[in-house]
Amino acid sequence: MAAIAHDTHEDHGALHHQFENIEQQNDSYIVGMWTFLVTEVMFFGALFLIYTLYRSMYQMDWYLAHEELDVKLGAFNTIVLLISSFTVAVAVRSAQRKERGLVLANIGITIACAFIFLVVKAFEYSAKFEHHLYPGPTFGSVPEHLNGANANYAQLFYGLYFGMTGLHALHIIVGIIVLSALFNLWWRKCDSVMKDYIPTELVGLYWHFVDLVWIFLFPLMYLMPKPH
Amino acid sequence: MSAIPVDPTSAGNGVISQPTPAASETNYINEFGGLKSWLLTGDHKRIAILYLISVTFFFFLGSLAAAMIRWELTAPAGVVLESDTYNKVFSSHGVIMVFTFLVVAIPSVFGNFFLPIMIGARDMAFPRLNLLSWYLYMAGGILILAGMINGGVDGGWTFYTPYSSMYSNSNVTLVLTGVFIIGFSSITTGINFIVTTHKMRAPGMTWFRLPLFVWAHYATAVVIILGTPVVAITLLLVVFERAFKLPIFNPELGGDPVLFQHLFWFYSHPAVYIMILPAFGIISELIANFARKRVFGYHFIAFSTLAIAGLGFLVWGHHMFISSQSMYQGIVFSLISFLVAVPSAIKVFNWTATLYKANIRLQSPMLYALGFIGLFTVGGLTGLFLGSMGTDVHLTATYFVVAHFHYVMVGGTMTAFLGGLHYWWPKMTGRLYAEGIAKANAIIVFLGFNLTFFPQFIVGWLGMPRRYHYYYLAPEYQVYNIMSTLGSGFLGIGFLLPAFYLSKSLVSGRKASANPWGAHGLEWEIPSPPPSTNFLQIPIVLDEVYDFDPVTEYEQDRAQQAIENSHEHPGMMDSHDETASKLEEGGH
Amino acid sequence: MATTPLSANSHGDHASHELPFGTLVGILLLLMVLMGLTIGASYVTLPSVGPIPGIVINNLVAVGIATIKAALVIWFFMGVKFASALARIWVIAGFLVLFLMFGILGDYGTRKFEQVNGWETNVPHNGGETALPRVWPPEGKPSSTPEVEQGFRPR
Numbered sequence: 001m002a003a004i005a006h007d008t009h010e011d012h013g014a015l016h017h018q019f020e021n022i023e024q025q026n027d028s029y030i031v032g033m034w035t036f037l038v039t040e041v042m043f044f045g046a047l048f049l050i051y052t053l054y055r056s057m058y059q060m061d062w063y064l065a066h067e068e069l070d071v072k073l074g075a076f077n078t079i080v081l082l083i084s085s086f087t088v089a090v091a092v093r094s095a096q097r098k099e100r101g102l103v104l105a106n107i108g109i110t111i112a113c114a115f116i117f118l119v120v121k122a123f124e125y126s127a128k129f130e131h132h133l134y135p136g137p138t139f140g141s142v143p144e145h146l147n148g149a150n151a152n153y154a155q156l157f158y159g160l161y162f163g164m165t166g167l168h169a170l171h172i173i174v175g176i177i178v179l180s181a182l183f184n185l186w187w188r189k190c191d192s193v194m195k196d197y198i199p200t201e202l203v204g205l206y207w208h209f210v211d212l213v214w215i216f217l218f219p220l221m222y223l224m225p226k227p228h
Numbered sequence: 229m230s231a232i233p234v235d236p237t238s239a240g241n242g243v244i245s246q247p248t249p250a251a252s253e254t255n256y257i258n259e260f261g262g263l264k265s266w267l268l269t270g271d272h273k274r275i276a277i278l279y280l281i282s283v284t285f286f287f288f289l290g291s292l293a294a295a296m297i298r299w300e301l302t303a304p305a306g307v308v309l310e311s312d313t314y315n316k317v318f319s320s321h322g323v324i325m326v327f328t329f330l331v332v333a334i335p336s337v338f339g340n341f342f343l344p345i346m347i348g349a350r351d352m353a354f355p356r357l358n359l360l361s362w363y364l365y366m367a368g369g370i371l372i373l374a375g376m377i378n379g380g381v382d383g384g385w386t387f388y389t390p391y392s393s394m395y396s397n398s399n400v401t402l403v404l405t406g407v408f409i410i411g412f413s414s415i416t417t418g419i420n421f422i423v424t425t426h427k428m429r430a431p432g433m434t435w436f437r438l439p440l441f442v443w444a445h446y447a448t449a450v451v452i453i454l455g456t457p458v459v460a461i462t463l464l465l466v467v468f469e470r471a472f473k474l475p476i477f478n479p480e481l482g483g484d485p486v487l488f489q490h491l492f493w494f495y496s497h498p499a500v501y502i503m504i505l506p507a508f509g510i511i512s513e514l515i516a517n518f519a520r521k522r523v524f525g526y527h528f529i530a531f532s533t534l535a536i537a538g539l540g541f542l543v544w545g546h547h548m549f550i551s552s553q554s555m556y557q558g559i560v561f562s563l564i565s566f567l568v569a570v571p572s573a574i575k576v577f578n579w580t581a582t583l584y585k586a587n588i589r590l591q592s593p594m595l596y597a598l599g600f601i602g603l604f605t606v607g608g609l610t611g612l613f614l615g616s617m618g619t620d621v622h623l624t625a626t627y628f629v630v631a632h633f634h635y636v637m638v639g640g641t642m643t644a645f646l647g648g649l650h651y652w653w654p655k656m657t658g659r660l661y662a663e664g665i666a667k668a669n670a671i672i673v674f675l676g677f678n679l680t681f682f683p684q685f686i687v688g689w690l691g692m693p694r695r696y697h698y699y700y701l702a703p704e705y706q707v708y709n710i711m712s713t714l715g716s717g718f719l720g721i722g723f724l725l726p727a728f729y730l731s732k733s734l735v736s737g738r739k740a741s742a743n744p745w746g747a748h749g750l751e752w753e754i755p756s757p758p759p760s761t762n763f764l765q766i767p768i769v770l771d772e773v774y775d776f777d778p779v780t781e782y783e784q785d786r787a788q789q790a791i792e793n794s795h796e797h798p799g800m801m802d803s804h805d806e807t808a809s810k811l812e813e814g815g816h
Numbered sequence: 817m818a819t820t821p822l823s824a825n826s827h828g829d830h831a832s833h834e835l836p837f838g839t840l841v842g843i844l845l846l847l848m849v850l851m852g853l854t855i856g857a858s859y860v861t862l863p864s865v866g867p868i869p870g871i872v873i874n875n876l877v878a879v880g881i882a883t884i885k886a887a888l889v890i891w892f893f894m895g896v897k898f899a900s901a902l903a904r905i906w907v908i909a910g911f912l913v914l915f916l917m918f919g920i921l922g923d924y925g926t927r928k929f930e931q932v933n934g935w936e937t938n939v940p941h942n943g944g945e946t947a948l949p950r951v952w953p954p955e956g957k958p959s960s961t962p963e964v965e966q967g968f969r970p971r
Contacts, residue, residue, distance in 0.1 A: 018350045027427055027902075030903055031426060031900070032353065034903045038453055039456065039457040045457075045914040047461060049918055053484070053487060056924075071855065078851050079848065082844060082848060086841075086843075086844040089840050135474050137473075150482075155481050156476075163476065208894045209894075216879075218854075219854045220878070223878060225859075225861060225871060450909075454909070490923065494920065541913060542919075552927075554922075560922075
C-alpha cells in the first residue's frame, strides 16, 4: 500500500488538484453527470405525471385539441433530433480516438440540427399563436381551431404543451450554448478536450438526455390515438 | 493494532500521521488574502465559511419575523400588525427559515467543511460547482428578500394553489423564482456530496469506516437529488401560471389544485429529512466522541439513515389527509408514516444505549446533543398523533402542528446546528471559546425552547388554528400564548449569545490545538484550522471508526481528575481547555 | 469509416469504450423505424382486451415503444453499456423514484371508490365564477381595500 498518495499522480495536463489520478477524475465526472441527469429526469417526470393525470381525465377533448398539432413537423423534428443524437455519439467516439476533424464536423452537424429544430418549433409556435391557441383570456377565440373540444380543457392541454415543449426548447438552447463552447475548445486545440475525452462525453450525455425527453414528448403530444 | 507502524504521536486512529508542525503556520484562512480570494475560492472550507455567514444572516431575518409573530399573539385581538401584514410576516418567517436556513444550513456549512476531511479527501469532487452553489444560494436569497422588501408575500411557505397562482396579489412570482434558484443550489451541493462520498474516499476508508456524519450527508444528498427537481418544476409551474397564464393547477379550467399539494409534498416531506438527517449525523458524532465510546449499533444507525431517506419518499400524503385526497390512499400513507417511526426510534435507542455505562463528558456540544435527543423524541412522538388519520382531522392546521414541527426543526435541527458549531468551532477557526458561557447557553436554549413550544401543543389541542392572529372569541388561549412569547425571548437570548461569545473568541480566544476534545476522526488529525489542501499527504485509514479504547479512556479520565484536583480550581471557564491541552501534550 | 486507420491512442485505455461505427448507424436506423412504428400505431385503434379498453392498449404501445427507444439511446448512445456499476445504479434509481412518484395517481384512482359531493372530476362548471374576487393579473394591483387600510381590529 503506497503511503504517499502523491506518488500516483501522473503527468496529465487535465488532472485537477483534488483527484489522485485520471481514472478517479473521469469516473467522478461521469457519475456526477448522471446524478445531474437523474435530477432532470425527475424535473420532466413531474410534468409527465401532470400530463398523464389530465389526459386520463379529459381524453376526448385532448384528442380533439391535439389534432391542431402538425404530426409531419413533429416527426421531422424527431428525425432531426435522432440524427443529432447520433452525431453526438460519433463525436464522443471520435474524441476518444482523438480524431479532431471528425469531432468538429459532428459537433457542427449537431449544432445545425439544434437550430433546425428550433426554427421548426418557432414555426409551430407562431401558427398556434395566430390561431389563438396560447393560454390566456383570448384562448379559443378562433373556435374552428378547437375542433369542437371544450375550450377549458383544450386550454389545459395547450398549457402543458407550451410548458413542456417550452422547457424542452430551453434545454435545446442551453445545449447549443454548451455545444458551441465545446466546439470552440476543439477548434482552439485546447488540452482540456484534446487530452481528455470526458468534456465531450459529458456534453454528449446532456444532449442525449434532451433527445430522450423529445422521444417521449413526440408520441404523447402529437400522436394521440382516438378514444372510443 | 495494525501491520503498518503507526507514528506514536498520532491520536491513535491508526492513521499515518501528518507532518504537521511546519505546515500549521499557513492554513486555509491566512494562506490567501483579500476579499477576491474568498469570493472566487474553490476551497470547500472557505465556501463553508461563506455559507455560515450567509445562513446566519438569513436566520437572523427569520427570527425577527418570528419575534413579530410572537409579539402579535400576546393579545387576543392582536397588538401591532394588520391581518394583511400578519399574513406576510408569518409567510416570510416560513419561507426564510425553511428555504434559506433549514434546508441549507447543516449540509452547506458542516457538510461542506467536514465531509471531504472526514473521508480523507483534499477537496470536494467539483470545487467550482460548489462555489456556484453558494452564488445560486445568494441569488435566490436576494430574490426572496427583494420580494419581502417590495411588499412581501402571503399564503405561507407552502404556496398552495389556487391562492398562490390566481388570487394572491403579493410578490409570489419573485419569491418562488428565488426558491427555484435555491433549489439548484441544493442540487449542486447534493451532486457534490454523492460524487465525493463515492469517489474521493482515502485508501482504507471503507463504507463501514465512514463516520455516521458522512452517512447522514450521503442519504441527504440522495434525497436532495431525487426530490428537489420535483418541487422546482412545481413552483416553476406556479410562476408560469402567474406570468404566462399557463393553466396547470387552475380549477376553473379543469386543473386540479390538489395536484400541486401532491407534487409539493412529494418533495417537501422528504425535505423534512433533508433538514433532520444531517442533524442526526452531527448528533452521532457528538454522542460517540463525548461518551468516549463507539456508537452502539453503528450499522443500524447507518442503515436506518438510508431507510429514513427511502421511506421519506412514501409518506407525502400525510400532509393532505383533509385536502380531498382519497381516504383509501390516506390509509396507506398513514400506515407508511408509522413505519418511519421505526428507523427514527432505532437511532434514538442506539444513541441512548451508547450513553449506557459511558464515560460521558458533559461539555457544551454534548449538552446540545442530549437536548436534541429529548426534543427530537417529543417532536417525533407527536408526529404519530398527526400521522393517524383520526386525530389528524382534529389537529390539522392547529398550533399542535406548529409545535410538532418546531420540536423537530428547531429542537432538532437548530439544536444540532448549535451543537455542531460548538463542536467544530475550534477546528474551523482555530480558536477556543469560553466553555462556561457555552454550557449555560445550551441550558438557556433547552429551557427557552420548551417554554416556547410546549404551550403550543396545549393550545393547539384546545383548538387554536395556526396562521390566525385574532383569538378574541377564545381568550383562554392567551395565557399559553404569553408563556410561548416569554419562552421565545429566552430562546432569542440563547441564539444571540453564541454570536457574541463565538465572535469574541475570534479576537481574544486562545489558540486551539489540533484536537481540543480528544475526539476521534480524520478532521482531528490535521491542524486547527486545517491547511488549504486538508492533508499534506492523503491518509491511509487502518482502524475502525470511533475506535475508542476503554483502557486509555479510563486512564485519561483519571489523569484529568488528577489535574483538576491539583489545581486550585482555576475557574469554570478555562479549566477544560488547560486540561485538554495538557492531555494533548502528555496524555498519549 | 470504421475501417480508417486507427490513431495511435485508440488501442489505449478507452478502446473498450468505443462502439463500432456500424453499430451506431444501426441504432440510428432502428430508432427511425421505431418512430415510424409509433406514428403508424397511433392511427390504428386497437381492440379492447378483456376489461382493458383499446385506448389504454394504444397508449401502452406508444409509451412502450418510446421506452424501447429511450433504452436504446441510454444503453448505446449514452454508453451505459460501458459505464460503472455506480452510474448504472443512478440511472435505475432515477427511473425507480419517477415510477414511485406516479403513486400520486393512486389518489385519483381511489377517489371514485367512495363518492363525496364535490369530489367528482369531469364536472362541467359554470364559466369561471368563484367566491373570491379574482385578481388577474395578480401582480401590481393595490393590495388592500379601504377597510383593510382603516383597520377593522375588533377592540
